[in-house]
Amino acid sequence: MAGVSTKEIKTRIRSMESTRQITKAMEMVAASKLRQAQAKIACSRPYFETLYSTITKIVESGTELSSPYLYRESTGKVLYIVIAGDRGLAGGYNSNILKLVMSQIQDKEATVLPIGKKTLDHFRTKQVPLFTEAYPEAAAVDIGDCFSMAKLLSRAYRAGKYDEIHVAYTGFVSVLSQTPTTLRLLPLSDSPVPKGNGSSDIVYEPSAEEVFDTIVPEYLGGVLYGALCESRASEQAARRTAMDSATQNAEDMIADLSLKFNQARQAAITQEITEIVAGS
Amino acid sequence: MTPFPLRIVTPDGIIFDGDAEELIVRTTTGDIGILAGHVNCVAPLGMGRATVVIEGQRRYAACMGGLVSVLDGQTELLPTTFEWSETIDPHRAERSMQRAQTVLSDKDSSNTDIALAEARMKRALVRQNVASLK
Numbered sequence: 001m002a003g004v005s006t007k008e009i010k011t012r013i014r015s016m017e018s019t020r021q022i023t024k025a026m027e028m029v030a031a032s033k034l035r036q037a038q039a040k041i042a043c044s045r046p047y048f049e050t051l052y053s054t055i056t057k058i059v060e061s062g063t064e065l066s067s068p069y070l071y072r073e074s075t076g077k078v079l080y081i082v083i084a085g086d087r088g089l090a091g092g093y094n095s096n097i098l099k100l101v102m103s104q105i106q107d108k109e110a111t112v113l114p115i116g117k118k119t120l121d122h123f124r125t126k127q128v129p130l131f132t133e134a135y136p137e138a139a140a141v142d143i144g145d146c147f148s149m150a151k152l153l154s155r156a157y158r159a160g161k162y163d164e165i166h167v168a169y170t171g172f173v174s175v176l177s178q179t180p181t182t183l184r185l186l187p188l189s190d191s192p193v194p195k196g197n198g199s200s201d202i203v204y205e206p207s208a209e210e211v212f213d214t215i216v217p218e219y220l221g222g223v224l225y226g227a228l229c230e231s232r233a234s235e236q237a238a239r240r241t242a243m244d245s246a247t248q249n250a251e252d253m254i255a256d257l258s259l260k261f262n263q264a265r266q267a268a269i270t271q272e273i274t275e276i277v278a279g280s
Numbered sequence: 281m282t283p284f285p286l287r288i289v290t291p292d293g294i295i296f297d298g299d300a301e302e303l304i305v306r307t308t309t310g311d312i313g314i315l316a317g318h319v320n321c322v323a324p325l326g327m328g329r330a331t332v333v334i335e336g337q338r339r340y341a342a343c344m345g346g347l348v349s350v351l352d353g354q355t356e357l358l359p360t361t362f363e364w365s366e367t368i369d370p371h372r373a374e375r376s377m378q379r380a381q382t383v384l385s386d387k388d389s390s391n392t393d394i395a396l397a398e399a400r401m402k403r404a405l406v407r408q409n410v411a412s413l414k
Contacts, residue, residue, distance in 0.1 A: 214324035
């Protein structure tokens, strides 16, 4: 009787041990990938920030042109670029960003550009119209893809297919904290810019319209790349934390089971001795 | 010459952040030169040589895509790629050009292939030109 239960406990301990090994390995892989991703962020963040602040300054300085990029009345046709991961086992990383997007697009006529397998699967099952399915792997998207994506997006925006373009990504705050965020990319301004008052003192070469037409796709591409870098680092950080706690849990369970195992073994020995003593 | 604050930032990191005396970059409509006290301006960048004068020393770079802006004296150069002449590998550029040439001379190449090869050729030419200015 006692023998059966010690055997059972032993099998469970063994299975816990192999689980711990896997989670430990995943944690270490995530930690090393996180280091790379953090180094990448350190490089791309200044670009991302400078680009964003420069464009904001240009918009705020009050231009006399009426580019569709600057302001457009919203009729509810929005496009969301959603960046999530390709794999699970990363804590709340995927579900948090998807939940945030779902809550924002509820009452809108939304189209989604999914980046990453999890996003693609999610919006496919929810039957949300997709802009393209060309990016099923978030890890494979490079800076060139970001710029070609940006070109397509700005063309679709100019054609009037969408009134707003947002990007949803997970901002990397620290190794322990990542926040899902959405950012409006287009239009650039909240309100119609006053026309023709000449308040702007910026010289555009060759003309304001042409500058905006060339700069906006570049801006979109740059911001997308930055968001992608942030998301990737967040994914690795989330996975590392999740796997760390999984390893911790496995260790706790192993300790608990070992104690039970020893108790059962001790009980069996005691019983045997009692039987021998009683028999002699 | 009077220096002015200049920042050169690419997706690969901050290339330069400090005072420069002169900046010449190739925009989509031609070269523009920027000195201290330049009027506020914004222009998209083309592909070409960039010249930066820092503490009297003239440095060259291959600078492609992105934008340049001067706002209240602060100059921001935000190219997609920016390579100082001494970091360019001319042999790599040469090889890249040869690859582009084979695509261009192939009659069966598709339009997108040709467009890509042309862009590659242009980049390689810029790099070679800049590398020779070391």
